[in-house]
Amino acid sequence: MSHILTPETAARFAELALGHVTREYPHKLDHVMDGPEDVLGPRALHPIFFGSFDWHSCVHGYWLLLTVRRLFPDLPICRRIEALADEMLTPENVAGERAYLLRAYSGGFERPYGWAWLLALHREATQHGDREWGAVLAPLAEDFAERFRLFLPKLTYPIRTGTHFNTAFALILALEWAERHDGTLTTLIRARAVDYFGDDRACSGWEPGGDDFLSSALIEALCMKRCVTPAAFRTWLEGFLPDLIAGEPRSLFTPATVSDRSDGKIAHLDGFNLSRAWCWRGLADVLEPDLAALARDTAETHLDASLPYVAGDYMGEHWLATFALLALGAANV
Known part of the structure; x- marks a missing residue:
């Protein structure tokens, strides 16, 4: 049976996010201290995104909340989402977040994962016409x-790891924003994706790694699908993963085993299963019928493996619902 996003599931995800986006501690900062005056807590550094264990999880926690509000506006929990967003998404607080970017050694702050999620949040916020959140x-x-714009031309080689530094994942989210807001960045992203991945062939599928939450192979494939024509993508995919219809590499069809959900790094593997489901579902519509059916079945298997574990331990609870929302097809990204 196919997993779908129901109002009840959406409300449960929103309840989880409301429980962590303003929870300041525990917290893992991405913060360079240039002197003792820089020894500050999360809320002092980030007037909006101080919760959710880390900055990027807080950003995509707000993305989840606004997405639920758009998809299911009549849910009672949406009144709480609106009140929180009205309180937190203010010009003064945004100015505080922008000021952090001007600090010494902030050039690599949240690059590129947090950058991409901030653009995804803004893209979502612009779809709520009754509020000023987007503006x-x-x-x-x-x-x-x-x-x-400044980074991509000088990133000579893509980063293929299955964690926050992955280039393809950031390009997917940034492209979704750019297609609405910035034609120059759209062109740049598409060109760089082809530069990075266009000649890739015979992917081995050596994954997952022990703390991956992204499939480096499938995220790359989804990125290329978004950046080239359907015909060009199918030709590329035949060279990149030539044995998919035979279920090979087998690793791409097998959900990861999560041995300890209280370990923050090992808990990444639940996100790996959820993001894999997102990829397989996202790829299916351009595949031949037999392979499309296999892709959709594989997505369901991955959802079965990790969807029940979105809540339970804070190491997963502060972020996994975002990837569950992606996997269930809640947004264009």
């Missing part, structure tokens, strides 16, 4: 778009 976040989104 308020626009200057911060532009700051991160400019960072992409």
Whole structure:
């Protein structure tokens, strides 16, 4: 039976996010201290995104909340989402987040995962026409778009790891924003994706690693699908993963085993299963019928493995619902 996003599931995900986006501790900072005056807590450094264990999880926690509000506006929990967003997404707080980017040694802050999620949040916020959230976040989104514009031309080699540094994942989210807001960045992202991945052949599928939450192979494939024509993508995929219809590499069809969900790194593997499901579902519509059916079945297997574990331990609870929302097809990204 296919997993779908129901109002009840969406409300449960929103309840989880409301429980962590303003929870300041425990917290893992991405913060360089240039002197004793820089020894500050999360809320002092980040007036909006101080919760959820780390900055990027807080950003995509707000993305989850606004997405639920758009998809299911009549849910009672949406009134709480609106009140929180009205309180937190203010010009003054955005100015504080922007000021952090001007600090010494902030050039690599949250690059590229947090950059991409901030753009995804802004893209989502612009779809709520009855609120000013999109306009308020626009200057911060532009700051991160400019960072992409400056960074991508000098990133000679893509980063293929299955964690936050993955280039393809960031390009997917940034492209979704750019297609609405920035034609120049759109062109740059598509060109760089082809530069990075266009000649890749015979992917081995050596995954997952022990703390991956992204499939390096399938994220790359999804990125290429978004950046080239359907015909060009199918030709590319035949060279990149030539044995998919035979179920090979087998690793791409087998959900990861999560041995300890209280270990923050090992808990990444639940996200790996969920993001794999997102990829397989996202790829299926351009595949031949037999392979499309296999892709959809594989997505369901991965959802079965990790969807029940979105809540339970804070090491997963502060972020996994975001990837569950992606996997269930809640947004264009």
